[in-house]
Amino acid sequence: MRYAVRRLGFFVFTLWVALTINFMLPRLMPGNPALAMLSKYHGQVGPGTLKALEILYGINTSKPLPEQYVTYLHQMLTGNFGTSLEFYPSTVSSVIGSAVWWTVGLVGIATIVAFVVGTWLGIIAGWRRGGRLDSALPPVFVVTSAIPYFWMAMVLVLIFGITLHWLPYIGGYDVAGDTPAFSPTFLSDVLRHAILPAAALLITTVGTWILTMRNTMITTLAEDYVRMARAKGLPGRRIMLDYAARNAILPNLTGFAMSMGFVVSGAILIEYVFNYPGVGYMLLQAVQSEDFPLMQALFLLITVAVLVAILIADVATALLDPRTRTAA
Amino acid sequence: MSMPISGITTGQPDAGPAPALDPVGPGVPAATAAVPGGAASALRRMTTAIRRNRKATIGAVLLLLFVLVAIFPWVIANDNPNADAFKPRLGVSTAHLLGTTAYGQDMWAQLVWGTRNVIIIAFTAGLATTFIAVMVGVAAAYLGGVWDGALGVLTDVLLVIPLFPLLIVIAAYANGGGTLVLILVITVTSWSYTARQLRSQALSLRRRDFLEAARVRGERPLYIIVVEVIPTMTSLIVACFLTNALYAVLFASSLQFIGLGDPNTVSWGTMLYWAQNNAALQTGQPLWAIAPGACIAALGAAFALLNYAFDEIGNPALRPLRRNRAKRAR
Numbered sequence: 001m002r003y004a005v006r007r008l009g010f011f012v013f014t015l016w017v018a019l020t021i022n023f024m025l026p027r028l029m030p031g032n033p034a035l036a037m038l039s040k041y042h043g044q045v046g047p048g049t050l051k052a053l054e055i056l057y058g059i060n061t062s063k064p065l066p067e068q069y070v071t072y073l074h075q076m077l078t079g080n081f082g083t084s085l086e087f088y089p090s091t092v093s094s095v096i097g098s099a100v101w102w103t104v105g106l107v108g109i110a111t112i113v114a115f116v117v118g119t120w121l122g123i124i125a126g127w128r129r130g131g132r133l134d135s136a137l138p139p140v141f142v143v144t145s146a147i148p149y150f151w152m153a154m155v156l157v158l159i160f161g162i163t164l165h166w167l168p169y170i171g172g173y174d175v176a177g178d179t180p181a182f183s184p185t186f187l188s189d190v191l192r193h194a195i196l197p198a199a200a201l202l203i204t205t206v207g208t209w210i211l212t213m214r215n216t217m218i219t220t221l222a223e224d225y226v227r228m229a230r231a232k233g234l235p236g237r238r239i240m241l242d243y244a245a246r247n248a249i250l251p252n253l254t255g256f257a258m259s260m261g262f263v264v265s266g267a268i269l270i271e272y273v274f275n276y277p278g279v280g281y282m283l284l285q286a287v288q289s290e291d292f293p294l295m296q297a298l299f300l301l302i303t304v305a306v307l308v309a310i311l312i313a314d315v316a317t318a319l320l321d322p323r324t325r326t327a328a
Numbered sequence: 329m330s331m332p333i334s335g336i337t338t339g340q341p342d343a344g345p346a347p348a349l350d351p352v353g354p355g356v357p358a359a360t361a362a363v364p365g366g367a368a369s370a371l372r373r374m375t376t377a378i379r380r381n382r383k384a385t386i387g388a389v390l391l392l393l394f395v396l397v398a399i400f401p402w403v404i405a406n407d408n409p410n411a412d413a414f415k416p417r418l419g420v421s422t423a424h425l426l427g428t429t430a431y432g433q434d435m436w437a438q439l440v441w442g443t444r445n446v447i448i449i450a451f452t453a454g455l456a457t458t459f460i461a462v463m464v465g466v467a468a469a470y471l472g473g474v475w476d477g478a479l480g481v482l483t484d485v486l487l488v489i490p491l492f493p494l495l496i497v498i499a500a501y502a503n504g505g506g507t508l509v510l511i512l513v514i515t516v517t518s519w520s521y522t523a524r525q526l527r528s529q530a531l532s533l534r535r536r537d538f539l540e541a542a543r544v545r546g547e548r549p550l551y552i553i554v555v556e557v558i559p560t561m562t563s564l565i566v567a568c569f570l571t572n573a574l575y576a577v578l579f580a581s582s583l584q585f586i587g588l589g590d591p592n593t594v595s596w597g598t599m600l601y602w603a604q605n606n607a608a609l610q611t612g613q614p615l616w617a618i619a620p621g622a623c624i625a626a627l628g629a630a631f632a633l634l635n636y637a638f639d640e641i642g643n644p645a646l647r648p649l650r651r652n653r654a655k656r657a658r
Contacts, residue, residue, distance in 0.1 A: 014485050021494070029501040036503075139383065142636045146628025148578055150585055151600070151621030158609050158618070258487075265492030269582055273604075283493065284586055287500040299497045306490045 007314040011307055018303045022296050023072050026057050027065075037290045041085045049083045053293065056082055081297035086289045092297045096279070100301075102172050103278035106194055107267045110201040115256055118206040119249065122213025126248070127240045129218065138214070141207030149266035153200040153273035160196060168193050172277045197274045201266055205259070212255050216248040223247075250321055257313030260306045374563060374638075381640060387633030394627050397440060398447035405440035409433060409594045417613060426615050430606045438599055439619055445507060445595035446627060449580045453511045454573030460519040461568055462558060465526030469534060470553055483527070486520035495579060499588040506590035510580050518575055522568035529564050533557060567638045574631040581624050596620035 026034045034057035038050065055063075055071065063071075075081070081092035125134040161169030168174065173189045220226065221244050229239045268280030275281060279298055286294040378384040397404065407413070410433065418428040426435035468479035498513050533539065542552045558565070583589055584597025587605075591598060603609075603617035 010484065013481070014488055017485050018489055021489075022497075025498060025501050033501045033503060138636070139633075142383070142632045143625070143629045146574060146578070146632045147625040148581055148585075148621060148628075150582065151617075151625065154604075154609060154617050154621065158614050162609055261488070261490035261492070264490050265582070268492060268496070269586070272586060283496065287496060288587065290500075292500075295497060295500060299493050302490055302493045307488060310488055 003318050004315060007311060007318075011311050014307055015304065018300060019073060019076055022076075022300060023069060026292065033290075034292060037085070037292050040290060041088075045083070045085060045088050049088070052082060053085075056293065076300070081300075082293040084286075084291055084294045086286065086291040086294065092294050095294060096282070096297060096301060099277060099279050099282045102276060103267065103271070103280065106197055106271075106276065106278060107201065107263060110198040111205065111260075111263050113198075114202045114206045115209055117202075118209025119213045119252055121206075122210045122252075123217055123240065123245045123248075125210065126214040126217025126221065127236075127244070129221075134214070137210055141211055144204065144207050145211075147204060148269070149200065149204050150269035150273050152204050153197065153270045156196050156200050157273065167196050169196050170275050193276075197270050197276055200270050200273075201263070204266055205263055208255070208259060208262075209252065213248065213252050216251050217244055220244045220248040250317060253313055253317055253320075257310040260309045264302055264306060371562065374566065378634070378637070381637040383633045383640070384637030387630045387635075387637060390626060390630035391634065394443055394623075394630065395447055398444040401440045401444060405434075405437040407434040407437035409437040409441040410592075417611075420615070426619055427613070429602065429616055430608075430611075430613070431602075435599075435616060435619065438594055439596070439623060442595040442599060442620065443623070445593055446577060446581070446597075446624070449507060449511055449514075450573040450577045450627070450631075453514045453576035453580070454569050456511070456515040457519045457572040457576065458522060458565060458569045460515065461521075461523040461526055461572070462561075462565060464519065465523040466530045466553055466557055466561070468523075469527045469530030470557060471549065472534075479523075480527070483520045483523050486517065487524065491517055492579065492582070495583060496586070496588065499583055507593060507595075510583060510589055511576075514576050514579050518572065518579065522571055525568060526561065526564060529561055530557060533560060563638065567635055570631045570635040570638070574628050574635070577624060577628055577631070596624050 034053075038053060038057075042050070055068070056075070079093060081096075084090050084092045084095045087095045121133070121137070125131070125137050128134055157169045160166045172193050173186065174193075226239060226243050229243045234243075264280075267278070268283060270276070271278045271280035272284050279302065283295060283298040283302075286292075286298060378388050412432040414424065414428045414432045414434060416428060416430050416432040418424050420427050424434050424436065426439065428434055429438070464479050464483060468476045468483070494517055495513055498517070499509070502509050502513070539552060539556055542556050547556075580589070581595075581597035581600070584593070584595060585600045585604065587601050589595070589597060589601070591601060597620070599620040600617055603613070603620075606613075606616075608614065608616035
């Protein structure tokens with residue numbers, strides 16, 4: 001229980017740090033980027049929006065910094081992220097709302113599949129130490145781990161999209177020939193568009209799970225209780241799954257949460273390559289059009305998502321592993 | 329780019345479920361066990377180890393190759409990489425080994441001369457990041473108490489805030505300030521992961537006799553940290569440098585790719601940016617995007633292989649088994 005409370009405290013603290021970074025960055029940067037943004041959009045957005053943005057970024061205001069900070073925190077906590085400039089007059093929240101589900105679907109499914117497949121392969125590789133899988137996988141995945149996400153995406157586009165014409169590689173669905181609806185044709189279209197980006201994410205992330213799981217399996221297999229199980233003559237499958245894998249999976253679970261940040265960065269780049277209408281692509285669009293309110297809100301959204309994932313993994317670890325309960 | 333695959337994270341000789349957010353696990357650090365004996369002998373041991381481990385040898389040779397190309401690019405590429413001197417979109421030929429870009433630049437020259445930018449980023453950002461990580465990690469562990477608490481929280485917070493989005497936001501506000509800004513931004517944000525590993529190892533060293541002896545002699549903390557603790561940790565520090573250099577390469581290339589670097593720099597990431605902007609894949613110029621990406625992957629692999637080999641050297645349990653031993657183990 002104390003452990004959970006401590007983790008929750010850390011979660012809130014980190015969230016506060018992220019919010020503060022978000023507040024300080026535009027004010028600390030040389031050349032006042034916010035002013036440049038406002039002058040770029042001057043005349044395109046209404047005077048009310050402009051005034052609100054000036055307050056948000058501390059321009060043309062006589063308010064002292066602490067007061068600006070309190071106003072800012074209040075706005076963020078009440079979900080008021082301001083107005084998007086690129087998609088004016090939509091609010092930032094409504095713009096993001098349309099993108100979130102694309103990312104959740106794509107990244108969520110690809111990550112879970114990568115975790116399950118990778119962990120399973122890692123269990124087998126660690127168990128059959130020195131076997132074919134075990135000797136082939138680690139060097140291969142050491143190399144794939146160094147491949148930039150976006151480049152893997154480009155290679156897939158080149159092979160399966162452009163050369164073989166097997167799968168679509170632009171957008172989340174066929175914008176010209178399809179209208180979003182809950183119909184079988186639309187859903188299958190969405191599915192076909194998701195295959196290549198999901199594959200790119202899967203290929204670049206699965207290696208991590210395999211390697212971590214294999215390595216913890218190997219150290220776990222050297223434990224006395226595994227030797228004991230062998231001495232009792234238990235069937236190999238049972239030792240592998242119930243004795244070794246069950247214990248080895250806990251560090252992997254922690255790793256799962258830790259790596260969410262990396263999965264997210266991969267997703268951003270992959271969505272960019274595929275023009276996938278998710279959060280990552282939108283973030284880069286916001287950067288390119290200097291739509292800072294949208295950019296900041298997306299950064300916060302991604303941070304919160306990662307922090308929540310870590311919190312969930314923490315709670316799961318605490319529930320599954322009695323040692324963390326006493327240790328904390 | 330991927331999460332820290334390097335076995336350093338994964339070794340976990342203590343096999344205990346690491347408390348959340350502790351990628352290394354408390355106590356025993358995974359990389360090489362610290363043996364007192366000074367930096368020079370540690371380096372000598374490392375060179376021997378690199379020669380004996382095949383993964384390490386491949387990694388070292390690859391890295392050396394890229395460094396040489398970065399220093400002497402004119403030896404293998406004569407053309408000016410930035411001059412729009414040729415016909416655009418030429419195919420592969422002996423005059424243009426990889427053809428020319430849509431702007432009429434020689435792609436081979438761009439690739440070769442671009443090595444320099446990437447190597448500079450890898451080594452400066454890698455070294456700077458490692459320096460901060462060593463300072464924070466070792467100071468936290470050695471000073472203990474309030475210092476450890478404060479630095480620990482700082483490290484943990486940076487560790488869980490998603491780095492790449494943060495990098496994007498900072499770089500966007502800095503408005504694409506070129507290589508120096510990239511190096512600065514990467515250094516400031518990405519030291520936390522290795523700082524954690526270093527802290528774990530430094531903690532395990534704290535109560536060693538030779539440090540007690542130094543304290544009894546009345547040495548100042550700074551002296552003890554720099555002269556006694558850090559040399560003992562050379563192997564792990566080198567491993568951390570390899571990790572940081574790998575990330576620096578991947579992060580910088582990614583930022584350049586999405587247009588947050590200086591688009592006039594000659595580098596692999598910038599090549600990819602222009603390739604993407606000109607739809608190189610769709611217009612029959614795949615080499616424009618494939619070649620620089622392959623180079624990034626190869627350079628990254630060099631760092632990753634060296635790193636992985638270091639782990640195997642430090643943690644014998646992870647080494648590949650010989651056949652007969654494998655049977656006996658079963």
